[in-house]
Amino acid sequence: MPTFNDILILLPEFYLVAAACLLLLLDAFMKPAQRPLLHWISIAVLLVAIYLVVAGQPPQAVTAFGGMFVRDDVAEILKVFALGTTAMVFVYARPYLTDRKLVSGEFYTLMIFAVLGIMLLVSAGNLVTVYLGLELLSLSSYALVALNRDAKLPPEAAIKYFVLGALASGMLLYGMSMVYGASGMGGTPTLDLAQLHNVMSYTTAPTLLLFGLVFMVVGIGFKLGAAPFHMWIPDVYQGAPTPVTTFIASGSKLAAFGMAYRLLDAGMGDLSQHWHLMLAVLAVISLAIGNLVAIVQTNLKRMLAYSTISHMGYLLLGLAAAGPEGYAAAMFYAICYALMGVAAFGVMLALTRAGFECEEIADLKGLNQKSPWMAFLMLLAMFSLAGVPPLFGFWAKVLVLEAAIHANMLWLAIVGIVFAIIGLYYYLYVVKVMYFDKPVEGGALQAQPDQPLRVVLSLNALSLLALGLYWGPLLAWCRHAFGL
Amino acid sequence: MNPQLLQLICFYAFGFVTVAAALSVITLKNSVHAVLALVLTFFSAACLWLLLEAEFLALALIVVYVGAVMVLFLFVVMMLDIDQEKLREGFVKFLPVGLIVAAVMLVEMLGLIGVRAMQTKIMGADPALAAGMTNNTEWLGHALYTKFLLPFEIAALILTVGIVAAVALTLRERRDARHESASQQVKVNPRDRVRIVKMAPVRPDESTASQEPQP
Numbered sequence: 001m002p003t004f005n006d007i008l009i010l011l012p013e014f015y016l017v018a019a020a021c022l023l024l025l026l027d028a029f030m031k032p033a034q035r036p037l038l039h040w041i042s043i044a045v046l047l048v049a050i051y052l053v054v055a056g057q058p059p060q061a062v063t064a065f066g067g068m069f070v071r072d073d074v075a076e077i078l079k080v081f082a083l084g085t086t087a088m089v090f091v092y093a094r095p096y097l098t099d100r101k102l103v104s105g106e107f108y109t110l111m112i113f114a115v116l117g118i119m120l121l122v123s124a125g126n127l128v129t130v131y132l133g134l135e136l137l138s139l140s141s142y143a144l145v146a147l148n149r150d151a152k153l154p155p156e157a158a159i160k161y162f163v164l165g166a167l168a169s170g171m172l173l174y175g176m177s178m179v180y181g182a183s184g185m186g187g188t189p190t191l192d193l194a195q196l197h198n199v200m201s202y203t204t205a206p207t208l209l210l211f212g213l214v215f216m217v218v219g220i221g222f223k224l225g226a227a228p229f230h231m232w233i234p235d236v237y238q239g240a241p242t243p244v245t246t247f248i249a250s251g252s253k254l255a256a257f258g259m260a261y262r263l264l265d266a267g268m269g270d271l272s273q274h275w276h277l278m279l280a281v282l283a284v285i286s287l288a289i290g291n292l293v294a295i296v297q298t299n300l301k302r303m304l305a306y307s308t309i310s311h312m313g314y315l316l317l318g319l320a321a322a323g324p325e326g327y328a329a330a331m332f333y334a335i336c337y338a339l340m341g342v343a344a345f346g347v348m349l350a351l352t353r354a355g356f357e358c359e360e361i362a363d364l365k366g367l368n369q370k371s372p373w374m375a376f377l378m379l380l381a382m383f384s385l386a387g388v389p390p391l392f393g394f395w396a397k398v399l400v401l402e403a404a405i406h407a408n409m410l411w412l413a414i415v416g417i418v419f420a421i422i423g424l425y426y427y428l429y430v431v432k433v434m435y436f437d438k439p440v441e442g443g444a445l446q447a448q449p450d451q452p453l454r455v456v457l458s459l460n461a462l463s464l465l466a467l468g469l470y471w472g473p474l475l476a477w478c479r480h481a482f483g484l
Numbered sequence: 485m486n487p488q489l490l491q492l493i494c495f496y497a498f499g500f501v502t503v504a505a506a507l508s509v510i511t512l513k514n515s516v517h518a519v520l521a522l523v524l525t526f527f528s529a530a531c532l533w534l535l536l537e538a539e540f541l542a543l544a545l546i547v548v549y550v551g552a553v554m555v556l557f558l559f560v561v562m563m564l565d566i567d568q569e570k571l572r573e574g575f576v577k578f579l580p581v582g583l584i585v586a587a588v589m590l591v592e593m594l595g596l597i598g599v600r601a602m603q604t605k606i607m608g609a610d611p612a613l614a615a616g617m618t619n620n621t622e623w624l625g626h627a628l629y630t631k632f633l634l635p636f637e638i639a640a641l642i643l644t645v646g647i648v649a650a651v652a653l654t655l656r657e658r659r660d661a662r663h664e665s666a667s668q669q670v671k672v673n674p675r676d677r678v679r680i681v682k683m684a685p686v687r688p689d690e691s692t693a694s695q696e697p698q699p
Contacts, residue, residue: 002633010634017641024648065634106652113645120638132638139642143649 006064009071012052012079013119019045020112027105035103039094042108046087046115053079063125067192070125070266073481077331078122078258085250085338086115088456092342092349093243095450099354102148102241110147111247114140118251122258127176127191130262134172134223137255138165141248145240157239164232168222175215179267182209193267200270213268217278220263224256226282226312227289237305242349242357245301249308249341253315257334260319261327272322279320280412286313287419294426300361303426304344307385310423311337317416318400321407324482329399332478336384336396336467343464344381346457347374350450361430366439375434377461384464386427387420391468399475495535502528515561523554540621 007014023045027038053076061072090111097103117137124130142165146158176191179199183190186204190196203209221229237245264275290310297303315337318330351358351367351374358364368375384393397420404413467474505524512518526549533542617623628636 002630066631068632068634104652106648109648110645110652113641113648116641126635128632128635129638132635132642136638136642136645139645139649143645143652146653149653 002065006069008056009058009062009064010069011056012049013116015052016045016049016112016116016119019049020109020116023105023109023112027109030105035105036098038105038108039090039103042112043087043090045112046083046090049115050080050083050087053083067194068126068129069120069123071123073477074261074327074331075119075123075258077335077477077481078254079119081335081338082115082118082122082251082254085254085342086111086247088342088346088460089243089246089250091452091456092246092346095453096241096243096349096352099352100148100241107144107147110140110144114144114247115251118255118258121255122262124259124262125193125266127180127193127196127267130193130259131169131173131176134255134259135169137252138169141165141244141252144244144247145236147244148241153239154241157236160239161232161236164222168219168229171215171222172219175212175217175219178208178212178215180212181205182212193262196267197269210271210274213271213275214278216263216268217275217282220256220260221282223259224253224312224315225309226316227286227309230286230289230309233309234302234305237308238299238301238359242301242345242352246342246345246349249304249345250338253308253312253341254334254338256312257315257319257330261331264319265322265327276320276322276407279316280409283313283316283320283412284415286310286316287415291419291423291426294423297426298361299359300348300364300430301359303361303430304341307423307426308337308341310419311385313419314397314400314416317404317412320409320412321400321403323403323407324479324484326400326403326407328475328479328482328484329396329403331481332475333396333400335474335478336392339460339467340381340384340393340464343377343457343461344385346453346460347378347381350374350453350457361433362440364430364434365437367434369439373458377457378434379431380461380464382427382430384468386424388424390465392464392471393468395468395471395475491535495532498528498531498535502532515564516558519554519558519561522557523550526550526554538620540624 023038023042026041027035030038057073057076058071061070063070090108093107094103097107114137117133117135117140119133120129121133121137124133142158142162145161146154148154179196180189180191182203182205183196183199185208186202187199190199199209200206218229222232225233236248240248264272264279268275286309290306290308290313294303294306294310297306311333315330315333318326318333320326321329348358351363364378367378380391384391387393387397397416401413401416404410404416502525505521505528508521509518509525512521526545530542530545530550533545617626
């Protein structure tokens with residue numbers, strides 16, 4: 001039976017459920033003139049959740065509800081950054097939503113439910129909790145993508161996302177059922193990830209287990225957006241309202257890393273010699289497709305979508321190393337990517353205005369002459385994404401490559417370096433357009449830049465530089481989480 | 485007759501019907517027929533669950549899916565007006581590829597599961613009997629509210645998100661829609677709406693005559 005202690009362990013999650021329900025009620029009873037207040041309440045809700053996660057963190061990993069929920073340092077770090085980036089998305093989203101008359105309680109509530117899905121997913125200790133957390137996140141995301149219903153692209157993107165997401169969930173569930181079946185042959189059937197860890201040693205159906213593993217890796221690949229399961233990424237990134245794209249590019253990636261870690265290491269750790277090669281193949285294909293196709297894109301959102309695919313390749317490089325060092329590097333990379341993605345999309349959000357979407361790379365022409373500060377922030381984001389030395393993105397890349405080399409996968413590291421150099425081209429092209437092209441009439445720049453957005457965005461982009469110069473504590477935190 | 489053998493025969497019979505019905509869902513030209521085939525798929529899947537001694541789940545599948553969801557589905561499909569022939573274009577062209585993929589997957593699955601493995605009982609002892617309970621439903625209820633309490637609550641949250649999303653996506657102010665505003669209707673004053681104009685009385689024949697052009 002659940003005890004009071006179980007509830008204390010899940011306090012941040014329970015708090016967030018209560019807050020989301022309260023926001024729904026507030027939205028229903030508020031006068032339209034008071035609606036803007038919801039924005040600040042939602043941000044406060046997320047900040048309090050961060051406090052609860054950090055303050056209530058137990059010194060050692062604990063489980064609740066009979067192993068269904070695990071609260072350890074890995075979950076803590078991922079939760080803090082997922083909540084933090086979502087709060088940033090809220091700040092960046094306000095001018096965009098106000099201009100397009102999309103400000104509604106549903107946007108904030110669905111976002112909070114999505115974050116809740118992330119928190120449950122990264123803390124999952126059981127196949128059932130993994131699946132349900134993932135569905136909570138995915139369902140909220142589908143609805144968020146379709147929120148701007150009157151435009152042409154969002155409904156199309158939402159349908160594509162929904163159909164492919166449902167397919168991926170089906171694959172994952174099918175794989176889980178096989179793993180469950182294999183655990184029942186030769187022992188008691190179990191869904192608990194900790195008990196599944198050594199299933200390989202006693203099961204009488206190892207082929208069934210491996211088959212289930214393949215299906216689960218396919219599901220993980222879909223959720224990460226790794227090639228060849230990347231088909232939904234460009235269309236969803238382009239079609240979704242930009243704030244939602246920002247969320248999918250940041251919080252969802254942290255969740256996908258958490259899910260991969262829970263399923264593969266906690267659940268299938270004994271089979272690492274089987275899955276690390278699968279991940280390596282996914283990594284190589286993602287690096288190739290992401291970097292090569294990004295070169296020919298003219299739409300900035302689509303280009304960043306392909307860039308995501310290549311970054312997921314680097315993340316998989318760390319996971320494929322299949323050891324604490326690799327996981328720490330991959331988590332460091334996921335955090336780094338989330339911060340860079342939020343910054344890059346944040347500049348795009350700062351440059352849009354009513355009736356004008358800053359989407360094409362050509363829209364940035366001559367940005368330096370119109371707004372040197374915005375151009376500089378975008379430059380930081382692009383250089384960090386490309387992995388130019390003093391910035392955050394560089395160290396993240398170095399760490400995953402190092403982890404791959406230590407795991408005796410030198411070839412994989414070489415492939416990673418080659419594609420990092422190819423990838424430089426399209427990031428630098430954006431910088432060239434901003435600094436060396438002549439500005440065009442009616443290009444990007446907001447008439448009245450939103451003050452909170454400017455401040456938070458500046459801090460966000462400058463943190464890429466600051467963390468690039470002083471990345472030790474964050475890395476130490478990540479390594480500590482994996483017992484290094 | 486050996487009960488084990490009877491069970492095996494039943495399993496293959498229901499399994500065959502399930503697969504055949506699922507295939508006809510995606511191959512039948514008429515969408516109403518396809519929905520009916522889907523009903524059959526669910527029904528035979530429920531029979532398979534009965535064989536596995538999951539009586540409650542089997543009945544829930546029939547009551548919820550066949551009884552409620554599929555009937556709703558049938559309503560929707562009957563109301564759609566789709567040009568069936570257009571949907572089928574290109575089907576023959578892609579059929580060989582699809583068939584090859586399907587055949588390969590089938591062979592893999594059969595090799596994986598192994599027909600012989602079916603003869604032994606896959607799962608361990610019946611959890612209901614092991615827990616000292618008389619039937620499956622009792623055990624399911626007990627497990628849902630103790631061991632699986634957290635997943636149960638998360639599932640409730642997912643349903644909440646479904647409602648919120650449905651409301652957010654469908655309930656909206658349309659600019660081209662016409663609404664009645666009761667409060668404005670009550671507040672309206674007859675003097676604002678109807679204006680009584682005083683006119684001098686005119687005889688009809690006089691007015692028509694005056695409009696005719698003068699010769």
